[in-house]
Amino acid sequence: MSETIIEATAIKKTLGRGAGEVQALRGVDLALRRGELTLLMGPSGSGKTTLLLVLGCMLAPSSGILTVCGTPTSGVDKEGLAKIRRDHIGFVFQSYHLFPTLTAAQNVRLAVDIRGEHGRKAKKEARKALSMVGLEQKADTLPGELSGGEQQRVAIARAFVANPSVILADEPTAALDGNNGRTIMRILADTAHQRERAVLVVTHDPRVIPFADRIVEIEDGLLVGTESGGPERLHFPKTAAFRP
Amino acid sequence: MSLAPTLASRNLFHDRLRFIATLVGIVFSVVLVMIQMGLFLGFGRMVTTMIDHASADLWVLPKGAKCFEDPSLLDAKLRDKVASVDGVASVVPLVIGFSDWRLESGEMTPVFVVGADLRDGSLGPWNVVEGNVRALSQNGAVVVDRSYYDRLGVSKVGSTAEIRGRRVKVVALTDGIRSFTTTPYIFVDLKNARTYTGAFPDRASNLLVRLKPDADRDTVLAAVRAQVGEHEVLTTDEFRSRSRSFWLFGTGAGAALFAGALLGVIVGTVIVAQTLYSSTKDHLSEFATLRAMGSSNGYIYRVIIYQALLNAVIGFVIATAIGAVVVEMTAKSALPIVITPWLIAALFVLTVVMCVASAIGAIVRVVRIDPATVFMR
Structure with a gap:
């Protein structure tokens, strides 16, 4: 069995207070494993983003146990959680969140720069990551001059350049057309399979299903279903799907 | 990086x-x-430009004198007492004070008279650009700075005016000796200074003391202090510091x-x-x-x-x-x-x-x- 990178056990999370209190997660058990691309799907308000934030060590669970690469996160302070993210987790955001004043290469390099790696090797790694997403020739381009798909590819390169064990992607294809969406998902799937990373994609875009090794469905803060076994065994709407 | x-x-x-x-x-x-x-x-x-340009190791001042421009006077006979102290090379009286300058046009303007015995080279005009400083020993001779031409109504060496009703003649010009009080400095001979400031012949504003090269300053300072009674004796640095403190902080x-x-x-x-x-x-x-x-x-x-x-x-x-x-x-x-x-x-x-x-x-x-x-x- 593949190595578990993130393990969430009986995770509960309450948001708000008093009359506005909401149980966003009501006892979630989830393991993200190396070499596997997992889709987290569910309707709006189902708790997808809250679970992503908990798994990404940005939101402390109200109860339950979360371990990242074997390290329990409970009781760890903000700086400690930041270090866990820095060392083990790469993020891909829906709105890319690239730094508009830095070039594509510098945006990618930032992920290793914050780890204190500033030398020539860091530059080389950033170029290599960009070439892996097919953007080597755009290395010196500012994000504003890139298309949405290209910006998301830069964001993915930034997410994996520091060799994190897991990549958490939030709606990475939401703002993209079919072609770009397919490219992005192919890169994420390659990252999971060829680079042996655990990849979690939060989405409610059914077109990405063919790239998944496992689909986890969440509803009202509970995981209500899990399907696994690779694209050929997963159910997805054939007409709408991105073809891998 | x-x-x-x-x-x-x-x-x-x-x-x-x-x-x-x-x-x-x-x-x-x-x-x-x-x-x-x-x-x-x-x-x-x-505020210390005169002190900076004076050739003195010690200054004998009237008690409580706050700055170089202080108008208090002391007894010039102290000069002999101070000169008798072992290690003292020379003692030069200095007379300073405000006076009135009357232009050829009849207009009056205040001036600040600085008078010393120039043969001792204690405090005389510097940056002389025209004329002869040695002529200051003549009766009625003055040295002015050319930045005050308009204020003093003079335009060259040989120009004349009056101080306290006595005729004076410009014998030399300096450049850049400006007063922070806006009242022009007028360099004169010691005797003339007493006349222009109204000081009695036995009075002086300060005594400028120069030490022999091998003298121990602190020893001489103590000995001079013992000789001058209630008057004060300061080193040049101390006097500079006192003047500066007075003008910068005493006045606000x-x-x-x-x-x-x-x-x-x-x-x-x-x-x-x-x-x-x-x-x-x-x-x-x-x-x-x-x-x-x-x-x-x-x-x-x-x-x-x-x-x-x-x-x-x-x-x-x-x-x-x-x-x-x-x-x-x-x-x-x-x-x-x-x-x-x-x-x-x-x-x-x-x-x-x-x-x-x-x-x-x-x-x-x-x-x-x-x-x-x-x-x-």
């Missing part, structure tokens, strides 16, 4: 209008402080200059803090992204502090260039602004401290960033 400085500079230069506004604030602040402190130093030098002039400098620091800090805070606020989503990616708070602080330092360095360079122009422009004025290497270094440190302190507000704002907001946008 880390990307933190790159990110800082890009953040800074990205919004040019705000960057220019910040620079204007810093430059205004630094130039204001520079000028106030330059005036302070210039004033400090001006120094406090006013310091208050202006403080105002500059406050204005600069507020402007930089405000613009840095607003720049940070504009880039909050970027800082939140950094935090989400796992950046330490320290990395983010570095970005903000680099921004503050860049502001400081660029603002300081511009302010120093402006300061150099101001120094040049005031060089020949009644109160030149003096900027020393130490002042420049101190101002640089002050600018850096001011800009970095200004970053505190921005840092406090960034500390509160929730990285989760990145997923909400």
Whole structure:
């Protein structure tokens, strides 16, 4: 069995207070494993983003146990959680969140720069990551001059350049057309399979299903279903799907 | 090299209008402080210019004399007592005081008479550009500075006027001996000085004491003090310091200059803090992204502090260039602004401290960033 990178056990999370209190997660058990691309799907308000934030060590669970690469996160302070993210987790955001004043290469390099790696090797790694997403020739381009798909590819390169064990992607294809969406998902799937990373994609875009090794469905803060076994065994709407 | 400085500079230069506004604030602040402190130093030098140019190791002063311009007098007979002290090479009486100068046109203007026995070379005119200083021993001879031509109604060597109703003739001209009181200095012979200031022949304003080369200053100082009774004996450094303290702090002039400098620091800090805070606020989503990616708070602080330092360095360079122009422009004025290497270094440190302190507000704002907001946008 593949190595578990993130393990969430009986995770509960309450948001708000008093009359506005909401149980966003009501006892979630989830393991993200190396070499596997997992889709987290569910309707709006189902708790997808809250679970992503908990798994990404940005939101402390109200109860339950979360371990990242074997390290329990409970009781760890903000700086400690930041270090866990820095060392083990790469993020891909829906709105890319690239730094508009830095070039594509510098945006990618930032992920290793914050780890204190500033030398020539860091530059080389950033170029290599960009070439892996097919953007080597755009290395010196500012994000504003890139298309949405290209910006998301830069964001993915930034997410994996520091060799994190897991990549958490939030709606990475939401703002993209079919072609770009397919490219992005192919890169994420390659990252999971060829680079042996655990990849979690939060989405409610059914077109990405063919790239998944496992689909986890969440509803009202509970995981209500899990399907696994690779694209050929997963159910997805054939007409709408991105073809891998 | 880390990307933190790159990110800082890009953040800074990205919004040019705000960057220019910040620079204007810093430059205004630094130039204001520079000028106030330059005036302070210039004033400090001006008030001791006579002491600086006197050839004396010790000064015998009337009790309680606060500065060189103090009008008190002492008994000139003390000269012999002081001269008898072992280790004293010479004792020269000096007579100073305000008097009235009547122009050829009949108009009157106050002047400050400085009279010494010029054969001793104790305190005479310097920077002589025309005429003969030795002619000062003649009756009615005076030396004036050419910057006071208009005030004194003279235009060349040989011009005449009156002091206290006695005819005087300009025998030499100096350049750059300006008084901080705006009352022109008039150099005369000791005897003439007594006449023009109304001092009795047995009185003197100060005694300028020169020591023999092998004399121990402290020993002679104690011996002279024992000879002069209630009068005071100061070293040149002590007298300079006392004069400077009196004019700068006793009169409130120094406090006013310091208050202006403080105002500059406050204005600069507020402007930089405000613009840095607003720049940070504009880039909050970027800082939140950094935090989400796992950046330490320290990395983010570095970005903000680099921004503050860049502001400081660029603002300081511009302010120093402006300061150099101001120094040049005031060089020949009644109160030149003096900027020393130490002042420049101190101002640089002050600018850096001011800009970095200004970053505190921005840092406090960034500390509160929730990285989760990145997923909400």
